Amino acid sequence: MPGVAGRSGRRPKPTAQKALAGNPGKRKLNKDEPDFSLVTNVDPPEWLERRAAEVWKMIVPELLRAKVLALTDLHNVEAFCTAYGNWRLAQESVEAHGIVVSGATGGPVKNPALTAAKEAMSQMVTFGSMLGLDPASRTRIIGGNKQKSTNEFAALLSS
Numbered sequence: 001m002p003g004v005a006g007r008s009g010r011r012p013k014p015t016a017q018k019a020l021a022g023n024p025g026k027r028k029l030n031k032d033e034p035d036f037s038l039v040t041n042v043d044p045p046e047w048l049e050r051r052a053a054e055v056w057k058m059i060v061p062e063l064l065r066a067k068v069l070a071l072t073d074l075h076n077v078e079a080f081c082t083a084y085g086n087w088r089l090a091q092e093s094v095e096a097h098g099i100v101v102s103g104a105t106g107g108p109v110k111n112p113a114l115t116a117a118k119e120a121m122s123q124m125v126t127f128g129s130m131l132g133l134d135p136a137s138r139t140r141i142i143g144g145n146k147q148k149s150t151n152e153f154a155a156l157l158s159s
Helices: 015-020 050-065 071-097 112-131 154-158
Strands: 100-102 108-110
Touching (some): 050 071, 071 112
Antiparallel strands (some): 100 108
16 A cells, blocks of 8 residues: 555565575564464355355365465455355346446436446455465465475485
């Protein structure tokens, strides 16, 4: 966020990511970074709209498999899935009524569902990025199932 003290500029990398990269900046790593409990299984909330629940059932198993879904991330999953459901509803309205509809005075106006769809899509991008659901953000996430690469010749050096 530009102009906000302490929040401007590039987002910091997680400590685990810096450590795996060999701490290229040679700065002191944050040893007190919170380590939240990973979720092992969770069903969609009952209040989720049908399409949102379907997306939940598709993405949550993937996040669990990658061991990147912490208990503190569930609200982001809910927000992503809700935004998806809203986007689908808005798109259905656009398909049913078209891009242009009759306004209050009877003249043609842009279908308000287009604005709702755009806002929902923006929310999906935001929350999906936080969860690593797009290729660019996936490269920034360190999952619990990633194994450190081992050097095949390390054993020769230690003997």
